[in-house]
Amino acid sequence: MxxxxxxxxxxxxxxxxxxxxxxxxxxxxxxxxxxxxxxxxxxxxxxxxxxxxxxxxxxxxxxxxxxxxxxxxxxxxxxxxxxxxxxxxxxxxxxxxxxxxxxxxxxxxxxxxxxxxxxxxxxxxxxxxxxxxxxxxxxxxxxxxxxxxxxxxxxxxxxxxxxxxxxxxxxxxxxxxxxxxxxxxxxxxxxxxxxxxxxxxxxxxxxxxxxxxxxxxxxxxxxxPVIRSYDKKKIMEEKFNIPMTENIDEEVEAMCNLSEDIYDRGINKGIEKGIEKGIEKGIEKGIEKGRAEGIEKGIEKGKAEGMAELLRNMISDKIKENESDEEILRELGRYGAERELIEEIRRGCSVES
Structure with missing residues (x-):
């Protein structure tokens, strides 16, 4: 597959x-x-x-x-x-x-x-x-x-x-x-x-x-999505007086693990898609130049372009879900999201709508 x-x-x-x-x-x-x-x-x-x-x-x-x-x-x-x-x-x-x-x-x-x-x-x-x-x-x-x-x-x-x-x-x-x-x-x-x-x-x-x-x-x-399962269970028990039965304990643990798994899989899928697209572009540009260094540079540039496109798509999705600039920066800042880029994409979304 x-x-x-x-x-x-x-x-x-x-x-x-x-x-x-x-x-x-x-x-x-x-x-x-x-x-x-x-x-x-x-x-x-x-x-x-x-x-x-x-x-x-x-x-x-x-x-x-x-x-x-x-x-x-x-x-x-x-x-x-x-x-x-x-x-x-x-x-x-x-x-x-x-x-x-x-x-x-x-x-x-x-x-x-x-x-x-x-x-x-x-x-x-x-x-x-x-x-x-x-x-x-x-x-x-x-x-x-x-x-x-x-x-x-x-x-x-x-x-x-x-x-x-x-x-x-x-x-x-x-x-x-x-x-x-x-x-x-x-x-x-x-x-x-x-x-x-x-x-x-x-x-x-x-x-x-x-x-x-x-x-x-x-x-x-x-x-x-950010509080760890251990802390969730502690807060539920100490602040809200919810007894941590085996059933609740297992469900909270499972939900947190699944949430992290979805996030990690989504990021990996996006990176993989960006790299695949980047390699394809890089090879095309390298063949056109007919030089080995062209292929290498093309692949590197293609990877960067693929990652940049992935980031723009992720920002666009979050804007459509009505997330604020601060929320997007907090979630995607580590992947290179900057306020200027978010504002640019937000203006584009406004024009489309």
Missing amino acids: NTLLGRTLDIIAAKEAYDSSCKRILANKEIAARILKAVVPEYENSTVKEIICYISNVSIGESPVDADSLPPDIKSDNSEDTTITEGTRTFDIKFTAKAPACDNTEINLIINLEAQRKFNPSYSLLKRGIYYCSRLISSQLGTVFRRSDYDKIQKVYSIWVCTNPAEKFRNTINRYSMAEECLYGSSKADDAEYDLLTLIMVCLDNGKVSQGNELIELLSTIFS
Whole structure:
């Protein structure tokens, strides 16, 4: 297999493994309970230990988002399904959770957790989140309620952890839900009759560990690309009182190792691609001159040109991901990135758009 193609496939496999590791960490009840405590109103008066006991039926990458209609007597929750028209698409994490109600009873919630790196893919992430909430509601037909027994519908939450959001959303938590608006008169319905779906966006600070909000600080620490696994586990245990069980310890270690592997493979792939292109250019120029020294100089120049082109491409990608000049300098400065070069490429990107 072509070496460059092989490295590309290795990177894809490593990214898939990294994504799976991230999902398993978020699905851990110690982490999930802290997320619910911070953003779901039903748990604001509950302790983390109580919330852990409320969580059940956790599935990771198993519950389908788009499922074809099933007969009402068939229950399909955790088994993977494939729609005829759209193929398989699953919720990252889905689980049920009990929550205390005002009248000292318990209500049932359906929770979806999503790990998302890019905040601006080719569509609105908020609209996708609303779609997920809608599917969590509609999929209850035949499993939670039958026919017209709509009073049994359970409230749903779709919570998105965005590690690389657009700049204006960084270091923020936003909640989107249904609200009543009386246009005439003074009537008011019971909240429980319509307050059935909520989308929550937890936006981190693009690799920075921002303080000021405990949940953002915790998740930023967990997903930080620069904090070592040993330090992550120490911070989680000492600052956030998260017991380092064997499960959490192994997942944090695996996620950090995979993150470093992806970064190293990406750099090596880029260098290799640049060198291959440089050697090709160098040989062409050397043959044209017909001298051995021409080949040698051409190869050296080609390597430099290939590396320069790689650096420009990496800077361009980070600009398109809305990273600031300081962030790009911090990540790529050791490879020769300078502020003048970043500004030049940024101006070029503005012209193209």
